[in-house]
Structures are given as C-alpha cells and as structure tokens.
Amino acid sequence: MNKRTALGAASLVAALTLAGCSAGESVDIDGADSVDGDVLIAAIGGEPDQLDPQRTSSYFAFEVLENVFDTLVAPDENLEMQPALAESWEVSDDQLTWTFDLRDGVTFHDGSEFTSEDVVYSYRRIIDEQLANAWKFAAITDIAAPDDDTVVITVAQPTPNLLSNLGGFKGMAIVQQENVESGDITTAPIGTGPFSVTGYSSGDRITLAANSDYWGGAPELAGLEYRFISEPATALAALRAGDIHWTDVVPPQQVSELESDDTVQLGLTPSSDYWYLALNEAREPWSDVRVRQALAYAIDRDAIVQAVSYGTAALNQLAIPEQSVWYTEYDEYSTDLDTAQALLDEAGFTGGTLDLLATSDYPETVTAAQIIASNLEPLGIDVEIRQPDFSTWLDEQNTGNFDMLMMGWLGNIDPDDFYYAQHHTDGASNAQKYSNAEVDALLDAGRIETDPEARKELYAEAATIIADEVSYIYLYNPSVIQVWSPDVTGYTTRADRAIRFDEASLAG
Structure with missing residues (x-):
C-alpha cells in the first residue's frame, strides 16, 4: 500500500464537543466517566476523509486514530515491535504457526469485551474486502480463535516481517464488528485505545x-482536541498565543528560528519516510534504462532538498534512512549533465516533452517539479508540470497517465515495506511498471529469510539493482518536525510519525 497522506472532507457526527474550552482549561467530559483534567489541543494540517482506520489513507486521520485504536503489537520509539493487545506470542519451530496470547480485561469504548474474535474479524475484513493492506496477509493461510484469549495465525512460509505487518498502525487497527456494520465507524469510531x-x-x-x-x-x-489548521503561520501564532498546545503544521524554513525560541519546544527527528520520482516504464523512451539513468544524473537533489526542506531533510539515493539497521550505502548519481547527455546520446534520445505529475495538495512536489524542469531543460527535455488535487493524482497514477511522478512513502518499518510493493513485478504499488526477475527473487527471498544478517544482504543487493536501473529516483528522507508548548510533558517525536498522547500531560 502506498502510505500517502490524502486530504478529504469528513461527515458531521452529532456528538458532544469541547468547542467552548480554552487551551488547558479543566473540563468535565460527559461520556468519559466524568474525568476531570486538562485537554491538550493539537493543530493538524487538514481534515480526515473518514475515521475508519482500515479504509482511510489520510495521514490526518491517522494522527487522530493512533489514539483511538490499538493493534495486536506496536512499534516502540526504535520501531521494534512490542506487546499491545497481544501481551505475548510464540512461533513454532518450523516458523509457520504464530500463537498470540491476548490481554485479559480489555474492553472497547462502549464497554463491550474485546476477544480474539475481534482480531479475526478485523483481519478477515481487510482480506475479504481487499482493503489497502490486504497485501500484508499474502503469506497467511489461516487466522483462528481457538478461545477468547488466543489468536493463531498460520503462514505458508516463514514470515520474519509478520509482526511489523501487524503492528504498523496505518490500516491494521483492531475494529469492532458492530461499529463497522452499522456504518458508524466512519464518523463515530469505537476502539480500545x-x-x-x-x-x-x-x-x-x-x-x-x-x-x-x-x-x-x-x-x-x-x-484531546484536534483542530484543522492548514496555514503554518496561523498554527504557530496559535501556539505562541496559548490557543493550542501542539502542532506539526511547521514550515521547515522556520526550524532554525524555532530552535532558539524558548517559548516553544521543537521536536526534530529523522523519519523513516522517503520521497522519490518514478518514470513510467510502460512508455517510450522511459522504458530505456539509459534514459532513466540520464535523468537520475541530471537532477540536482541538493537544490530540491534545500528548496523543499531548507536543509532539514537527509539526501539519500536509496529508500531506507541512515539511522536504520537496514541502511545500505549508495552514492552513484552525483549531478553530472555530461554523463546524462552521453547516456541520452547512446540511447538515441534527442529531446522531447515529459509530463510530470505533481499535486497541489503537496506543495513540495510542485516546488521540486519546477527545479526538475530547470535541470532537464539543457538536455532538450521540456517538462510539463501538472498539479491536480491528490485524489485526481491517485487516479492518474493508478491508470498510468504520467511520464514522471513525485510522491512519498510514509510509515515504513521493515525493509519489505520499502521495496516489495513498489518494485516487485507483481507489487501492488508498482505504478512505474518496473520488472526484474533477479530483484523479484531477492525480494521474495527477503520475505522468508529469518537470519537478520542474511536478510539484510538480500535487501541491500535488491536495493542496489533497483537504484542502478532507476525504478525510482530516490531524493531524500524528510525529518519529522513538530512544535509544542513547554507545558506539554511526556510526548516524543517519533521516526514513524506516530502521534501518541497516551503518556502526555500538561503542566500547571
């Protein structure tokens, strides 16, 4: 699944609101066991499209839903899987049977009991309805609930990334069947969070x-109260005025200023996301690897990083960031127009137009597109930039109506997340139509290799071929940038962009 942020409008649900509460005001919340205390007000950059965690692809939705739902296991700050709704698990000697022991006494928000049947229902829904994360269950042959406290998952082959597949929050939350079947989950979700x-x-x-x-x-x-504020200046002004306590609507050009601002706390950490360009290999001349390599040499990554992130992002010519244990060093494509031109000459390419698909919902794609247009002009390539809204962008990508596109992948944990769906011949998100039998074999092997070092070597080899053949032109790993009031304690910025306030508090 492409873990991209989507903007959208959600329906109105008739329920109690905290609209009259000022930042940090002590309130009495009806329907929540009359808990007295502080309400943390967070500003996010847009409105969720819906609140069904298994159907939404909106990052704005996940910012809210991380605090409403749970998963069977969950990544910690180091992106290592820890117990969540499952308090422990065992794997059979043949690596084909995973047995999860569930926590006792867990209830949904409406007071109903959480059992193993809820896990089976949640996973079967993803599989049967072919939701975005159905590919994560490709190796699973059976999901069973032998009793209320046990879930048994059987796989067809050793699956070392099973825990990260089940624990990456986006789309993998455990839902309540009645809440789904009533349709209420889209606006009034019931979780265990x-x-x-x-x-x-x-x-x-x-x-x-x-x-x-x-x-x-x-x-x-x-x-918690989530307000939808799309303008960074407005969000920062609200934070400094004490009207909100936290925001990730932060312009990167203000990071240096915020670092020296004692009135706010800046959270800045490298992320596990990456941004990339993809050329449509189903179209000439982009099917020629030499043409793709030429463009990889022509593009000025330094200029793109400076323009879109003001230097806060990390240049990377592969997907996995340097801080990851799965990182592979690769530095082939320094900006070199002479090499680019020589490759185009060898391929017999004498110039033409390039339809570059960006989106107005992600201004960084438009900014990068303008730099790319300037980079490619000396090679006789006229870049025509399109910038539809994100929904239309997705349609154009899925129908192959582009020469080149730019986008990012969010929420990656396991190396399989970074490469399989995007670059395997049968990958669910291989919009560029890349196909290499050797890469397919390496990625298939990585899915079943249980020795970490051997597995790392498989992905390093696959990633190098992917970059050599320019399935993607990798650009950079962005940083997670968030700002909050010094009154907020117990909150940490995370590489996976998970927004979790369960351990946060407000001073004063």
Whole structure:
C-alpha cells in the first residue's frame, strides 16, 4: 500500500464537543466517566476523509486514530515491535504457526469485551474486502480463535516481517464488528485505545475523551482536541498565543528560528519516510534504462532538498534512512549533465516533452517539479508540470497517465515495506511498471529469510539493482518536525510519525 497522506472532507457526527474550552482549561467530559483534567489541543494540517482506520489513507486521520485504536503489537520509539493487545506470542519451530496470547480485561469504548474474535474479524475484513493492506496477509493461510484469549495465525512460509505487518498502525487497527456494520465507524469510531471520539464538527475539530479503563493505564490528560489548521503561520501564532498546545503544521524554513525560541519546544527527528520520482516504464523512451539513468544524473537533489526542506531533510539515493539497521550505502548519481547527455546520446534520445505529475495538495512536489524542469531543460527535455488535487493524482497514477511522478512513502518499518510493493513485478504499488526477475527473487527471498544478517544482504543487493536501473529516483528522507508548548510533558517525536498522547500531560 502506498502510505500517502490524502486530504478529504469528513461527515458531521452529532456528538458532544469541547468547542467552548480554552487551551488547558479543566473540563468535565460527559461520556468519559466524568474525568476531570486538562485537554491538550493539537493543530493538524487538514481534515480526515473518514475515521475508519482500515479504509482511510489520510495521514490526518491517522494522527487522530493512533489514539483511538490499538493493534495486536506496536512499534516502540526504535520501531521494534512490542506487546499491545497481544501481551505475548510464540512461533513454532518450523516458523509457520504464530500463537498470540491476548490481554485479559480489555474492553472497547462502549464497554463491550474485546476477544480474539475481534482480531479475526478485523483481519478477515481487510482480506475479504481487499482493503489497502490486504497485501500484508499474502503469506497467511489461516487466522483462528481457538478461545477468547488466543489468536493463531498460520503462514505458508516463514514470515520474519509478520509482526511489523501487524503492528504498523496505518490500516491494521483492531475494529469492532458492530461499529463497522452499522456504518458508524466512519464518523463515530469505537476502539480500545487510550482516548475515545466524543465530538466531530466537520471543517473545524474532532474531540476525544480519556479512556479511564485503558489497558495501558488511564491517560493523565482528560481529553484531546484536534483542530484543522492548514496555514503554518496561523498554527504557530496559535501556539505562541496559548490557543493550542501542539502542532506539526511547521514550515521547515522556520526550524532554525524555532530552535532558539524558548517559548516553544521543537521536536526534530529523522523519519523513516522517503520521497522519490518514478518514470513510467510502460512508455517510450522511459522504458530505456539509459534514459532513466540520464535523468537520475541530471537532477540536482541538493537544490530540491534545500528548496523543499531548507536543509532539514537527509539526501539519500536509496529508500531506507541512515539511522536504520537496514541502511545500505549508495552514492552513484552525483549531478553530472555530461554523463546524462552521453547516456541520452547512446540511447538515441534527442529531446522531447515529459509530463510530470505533481499535486497541489503537496506543495513540495510542485516546488521540486519546477527545479526538475530547470535541470532537464539543457538536455532538450521540456517538462510539463501538472498539479491536480491528490485524489485526481491517485487516479492518474493508478491508470498510468504520467511520464514522471513525485510522491512519498510514509510509515515504513521493515525493509519489505520499502521495496516489495513498489518494485516487485507483481507489487501492488508498482505504478512505474518496473520488472526484474533477479530483484523479484531477492525480494521474495527477503520475505522468508529469518537470519537478520542474511536478510539484510538480500535487501541491500535488491536495493542496489533497483537504484542502478532507476525504478525510482530516490531524493531524500524528510525529518519529522513538530512544535509544542513547554507545558506539554511526556510526548516524543517519533521516526514513524506516530502521534501518541497516551503518556502526555500538561503542566500547571
């Protein structure tokens, strides 16, 4: 699945809101066991398209839903999988049977009991309805609930990335069957997480109340309020005025200023995301590897990184960032127009137009497109930039209506997340139509190799071929940039961009 942020409008749900509360005001939240305390107000860059965690592809939705739902296992700050709804698990000697022991006494927000049947239902829904994460279950042959406290997952082959597949939050939350079948999940979701949705005012805000019965311990906060603020200047002004406590609507050009601002706390950490360009190999001349390599040599990555991130992103010619244990060093494509021109000459390419698909919903793609147009002009390539909204962008990508596109992948953990769906011949997100039998074999082998060092070598070899043959032109790994009030404690910026406030509190 392409883990990209999508903007969208959500429906209005009639429920209690906290609209009258000022930042940090002590409130009494109806429907949340009358918990008194502080409400943390967060500004996010847009409105979720819906609140069904298995159907949405909106990062704005996940920013909210991370605090509403749980997964069977969950990554910690180092992106290593830890117990969540499953408190422990065992793997059979042949690596084909995984047995998960569930926590006792977990309940959904409406008080109903959480059991193994909820896990089976959630996973079967993803598989049967072919939702975006169905590919993560490709190796699974059976999901069973022998009793209320046990889930048994059988796989066809050793699957070393099973835990990361089940624990990467986006799309893998455990849902309640009644909430799904009633249709209420899209606007009034019921989960097992540390907070429950209590109000949704479309175009304005979503409010959450603390779950005092949360299995991980009741949050110190009484609730959360998410406001939709798309303008960075507005969000930062609201933070400095004390109207909000936290935001990730932060312009990278202000990072240096914020670092020296004692009135706010800056969170800046390298992410596990990456941004890339892809050329449509189903079209001439982009099917010629020499033409693709020429463009990889022509593009000025330094200029792109400076323009879109003001130097906060890390240049990378592969997908996996340097801080990861799966990182592979690769530095082939320094900007070199002479080499680019020689490759084009060898391929017999004498110039033409290039349809570059960006999107107005991601201004960085438009900025990068303008730099790329300038980079390619000396080679006789006239870049025509299109910038539709993201929904149209997705349609154009999925139908192959582009020469080149730019986008990012978010929420990656396991090396399989970075490469399989994007570059395997049968990959679900191989929009560029790349196909290499050797890469397919390496990626297939990586999915079943249980020795970490051997597995790392497989992915390093596959990644190098992918870059050599320019399935993607990798650009950079962005940083996670967030800002919050010094009154906020217990919150940490994470490489996977997970926004979790279950351990946060407000001073004063």
